[in-house]
Amino acid sequence: MVRKVAILGSTGSIGANTLDVIRSNPDRFQVTALTAGKQVEKLAEQCVEFAPSIAVVTSATDASRLEKVLQNKNLKTRVLYGPEALVTAVLDSGCDTVMAAIVGAAGLMPTLAAAKAGKRVLLANKEALVMSGNLFMQAMKVGGGALLPIDSEHNAIFQCLPYQFFTGSSSSETQHDGVEELWLTASGGPFRNTPLNQLAEITPEQACAHPNWVMGRKISVDSATMMNKGLEVIEAYWLFGLPLEKIKVIIHPQSVVHSLVRYCDGSVLAQLGQPDMRTPIAYGLDWPERIVSGVAPLNLMQLANLNFSEPELSRFPCLSLAFAAAKAGGSAPAVLNAANEVAVAAFLETGLPYLHIPQVVERVLNQLPVESADSLDSILDIDAQARAVAHNCIRSIQQ
Ligand code: NAD
Numbered sequence: 001m002v003r004k005v006a007i008l009g010s011t012g013s014i015g016a017n018t019l020d021v022i023r024s025n026p027d028r029f030q031v032t033a034l035t036a037g038k039q040v041e042k043l044a045e046q047c048v049e050f051a052p053s054i055a056v057v058t059s060a061t062d063a064s065r066l067e068k069v070l071q072n073k074n075l076k077t078r079v080l081y082g083p084e085a086l087v088t089a090v091l092d093s094g095c096d097t098v099m100a101a102i103v104g105a106a107g108l109m110p111t112l113a114a115a116k117a118g119k120r121v122l123l124a125n126k127e128a129l130v131m132s133g134n135l136f137m138q139a140m141k142v143g144g145g146a147l148l149p150i151d152s153e154h155n156a157i158f159q160c161l162p163y164q165f166f167t168g169s170s171s172s173e174t175q176h177d178g179v180e181e182l183w184l185t186a187s188g189g190p191f192r193n194t195p196l197n198q199l200a201e202i203t204p205e206q207a208c209a210h211p212n213w214v215m216g217r218k219i220s221v222d223s224a225t226m227m228n229k230g231l232e233v234i235e236a237y238w239l240f241g242l243p244l245e246k247i248k249v250i251i252h253p254q255s256v257v258h259s260l261v262r263y264c265d266g267s268v269l270a271q272l273g274q275p276d277m278r279t280p281i282a283y284g285l286d287w288p289e290r291i292v293s294g295v296a297p298l299n300l301m302q303l304a305n306l307n308f309s310e311p312e313l314s315r316f317p318c319l320s321l322a323f324a325a326a327k328a329g330g331s332a333p334a335v336l337n338a339a340n341e342v343a344v345a346a347f348l349e350t351g352l353p354y355l356h357i358p359q360v361v362e363r364v365l366n367q368l369p370v371e372s373a374d375s376l377d378s379i380l381d382i383d384a385q386a387r388a389v390a391h392n393c394i395r396s397i398q399q
């Protein structure tokens with residue numbers, strides 16, 4: 001069977017890696033839709049190579065630029081633009097599989113649409129799940145499609161859990177098939193050992209230079225602050241349905257052990273591999289089959305050490321904020337996510353000092369009461385409110 005794949009965010013790091021895995025397996029996949037924010041040239045090149053039936057960009061101007069390039073190449077790709085068109089790419093391109101790799105809240109609507117429509121959802125866009133966990137998991141249930149985590153930690157845990165864990169054929173819902181704890185590994189990012197008094201001067205370039213992974217700029221900053229791991233704790237909570245107390249974070253600087261599952265009999269299962277997103281992407285694309293991904297084999301003999309330690313919460317206040325928001329539940333994770341997106345963008349684009357990222361998130365969380373967040377309207381409303389409060393907060397800092 002040839003899988004028909006729509007890639008939301010095809011010009012980003014995950015999107016490009018997905019196309020690379022597809023390139024290595026040309027007989028197994030057909031690309032039906034590609035979408036990008038603003039990178040018209042890169043999207044045009046991808047369309048020429050993969051000939052999707054739909055391509056989407058954000059603005060009308062970019063759409064007409066893309067259309068001209070594709071017409072010159074005699075391509076029949078329909079070019080659309082705007083947020084609604086992302087949903088059209090999911091529903092009307094004839095795909096059975098959707099790679100959700102738009103960064104941030106912008107990915108929520110098309111990812112939800114894919115879930116409701118029963119597509120196989122390859123979930124990289126953790127922010128969508130953090131905002132709308134309950135709603136999204138319900139939509140997956142109603143749609144009846146498979147949900148494959150692409151985040152390397154969650155993909156590792158998925159690989160280490162028993163099959164019946166996901167099929168609902170588990171013997172008892174409360175016993176979780178003997179699973180005691182999920183251990184999410186974290187590299188600790190570029191500032192794991194930086195003296196605390198030097199953190200105030202951190203620049204965007206330093207924050208985006210991750211020691212092990214090559215990623216988009218937003219997730220790179222989140223990895224530096226460890227907000228990324230906080231979002232991943234919330235992501236794991238929704239994906240795997242275990243109580244929060246059973247989800248732990250462990251610092252593992254080498255990023256070779258991608259995460260672990262501890263069972264009641266003393267067994268601990270881990271998934272190891274190179275820090276290369278093509279492994280989890282390949283696993284999700286053709287699960288339960290395994291296909292080549294282009295990733296180099298892991299050479300255990302060349303690894304001098306695998307180290308593990310507890311995260312230093314004083315160094316990573318964002319991690320504590322995420323744990324607190326996860327515990328508070330309701331609207332708190334959506335508020336955390338929105339405030340963080342605004343603060344990270346301000347750090348990257350308008351010079352908000354690095355150490356103000358957690359301060360902005362904390363102030364926004366403190367200002368907005370925890371409400372229920374079970375409908376799409378309420379989530380979008382909470383997201384908008386949190387962004388407005390975050391912008392105010394940043395304005396007052398930057399005055
Ligand atoms: P990226 O910045 O490299 O790419 C983001 C993609 O989304 C691009 O194609 C961009 O054009 C598109 N986009 C951005 N804003 C948009 C908007 N408003 N409307 C439509 N499209 C928009 O990001 P990435 O590193 O590929 O990460 C993508 C997602 O995957 C994120 O949610 C991230 O947390 C998650 N993720 C990434 C990695 C990784 O290794 N890069 C690992 C785990 C999870």
Ligand code: MG
Pocket residue numbers: 151152153232
């Ligand atoms: Mg991850």
